[in-house]
Amino acid sequence: MAIENACQISVTNRQQVFKVPKGEPLLMAMEKLNQRAIDVGCRGGGCGLCKVKVLQGDYQTKRMSKAHISEEEAALGFALACRLTPLSDLELESDHFPLKK
Numbered sequence: 001m002a003i004e005n006a007c008q009i010s011v012t013n014r015q016q017v018f019k020v021p022k023g024e025p026l027l028m029a030m031e032k033l034n035q036r037a038i039d040v041g042c043r044g045g046g047c048g049l050c051k052v053k054v055l056q057g058d059y060q061t062k063r064m065s066k067a068h069i070s071e072e073e074a075a076l077g078f079a080l081a082c083r084l085t086p087l088s089d090l091e092l093e094s095d096h097f098p099l100k101k
């Protein structure tokens with residue numbers, strides 16, 4: 001079934017593409033679709049596990065802990081997927097949790 005008013009999310013490092021409803025936090029919308037393109041942790045901005053880098057597209061974020069996303073990183077497109085709401089189609093990379101690198 002097609003999602004009305006959807007944003008297409010392309011997760012380049014995991015070669016996954018899916019559509020989420022506009023206006024929903026990305027991580028939770030992804031989970032509803034049973035997609036696993038972004039790692040899921042606390043869902044509340046506390047663990048940093050869902051850190052992504054947006055390569056293309058528009059989005060907004062709720063407040064994010066500077067422990068996980070510094071101002072410099074935010075300016076470069078880094079964000080926590082559980083705090084990020086897509087406003088357009090997005091191209092992004094997941095797997096930016098520091099312990100995995």
Ligand code: FES
Binds near residue numbers: 042045
């Ligand atoms: S899931 Fe923990 S910060 Fe997003």
